[in-house]
Amino acid sequence: MSGFWFLGVHSLFSWFCSLCHRMAVGLCVQVLCSLGGWLSLYTSFCCLNKHRSCEWSCRLVTFTHGVLSIGSPNTPLQVHVLCLTLGYFIFDLGWCIYFQSEGPLMLAHHTLSILGIIMALALGESGTEVNAVLFGSEITNPLLQMRWFLRETGHYHSFTGDVVDFLFVALFTGVRIGVGAHLLFCEMVSPTPKWFVKVGGVAMYAVSWCFMVSIWRFAWKKSIKKYHAWRSRRNEERQLRHNGHLKTH
Template identity: 25%
Template sequence: MALSHELSSASVLKLCSFVFWGWFYVWTTFVEPKKSPEWHSRVVTLLHGSVATLAGLCQCGMTSVDRCRLTMKITYAEYALMLWSWGYFAFDLLWCLLYWNGSHVILAHHVVALVAVNVYMSKAYAGCTFACTLALMEITNPFLQTRWLFSFQTCKPCLPRLLRYEGYGQTYIFYLVEIIYFVMFLTIRAIFCTYLVFKVLNSDILDLDEKLISLSLYAVSLILVYEILSYVSYKYKNKIVSK
């Protein structure tokens, strides 16, 4: 009975997180009804990515990750961060299925992320591991959204104007933010994460579930790295040739 009650409580908390993200999305549509679904989705993603990055970095403490930290019991703050991200990934996966016709890699990323959060929530000691993983996966996300960001409105609630929707897609600030995002993403996902996955696979602390999660997220990251390199090559090679 205690186990059933605990599982049902976790399910209710996940549902509350999902409802929050759905409410926030609907709220943005009332504030800016003329914007596209993608615009509203990017505002939601910006909020999640920013909070997840800051909270993940604070909880992870990457400079002091050791055996003691990795085997500590999950704290309430770490569990709350897991709920924060579970609801977002569930909402964004549903949004992608309803509205988006882009790369299937993003769908795979969301599915893997949901499975990963569920696995981490079922463990008693994986809070630090989850926080570090989330921080690394989301740290470039605010830059991805800022790539669309220009300024903040003053006459309405603080929602961002997005570069491409506001006609600033060909400005220097857009290209500067885009290049910073590309460099960060490739450095973290292709280089740093390769090193970390090697360390994870050779760890005697992390169990098989965590190693499989690391490999799955790493595989998705490599595909995204390939897609970004292809995009950069196509876009900037054409610009150089045209000049």
């Protein structure tokens, strides 16, 4: 599996190099600077958290990117966001392949994101759609990373963990599935985007649904588990109240 994705990344990199002549030199410099910046931030986190795992530092980088990568209707700012995010996704995809920490679904998500950003930068259009997808993807990312950090520090099974899980499921369902469906419909009926842009939008939305199915399964299992725990506590309290009022003969 890792060999397959390595070949995919190699092909992606070759395609990226072939497109560089179509992109402004300034954009290429921005992407390379972004990649170097994320690598430097990751290295800094590794040095500051030597007692933690490499995944801890990588998720700190992911959390930071999720907070920063909010799209803007301003075209110049959109380009800056795309360059910043492209560098991040190249970094994170390489990290995931090197440590083999993610499955095919996450690798497909990262690959599609990289292709979409390169396409928007190379064509000089569809930045609005790509930034909207990035916004929908990254708005839930900080909550996902907070959940992981809570689990690693032993604070997940608490009220805070429940709140984070609820907000994550609600945002993912409302933004990536609900709002995402509306944006995808608008893109499909509009004559402006090219056909491969529409295909990319459908692919990204399909990936979101794959994630959504797993998230709903998790939420259902957790809800059932908490319901059974609540019923058990209620039964114990009822028995204690009943035993406490038993008459002695």
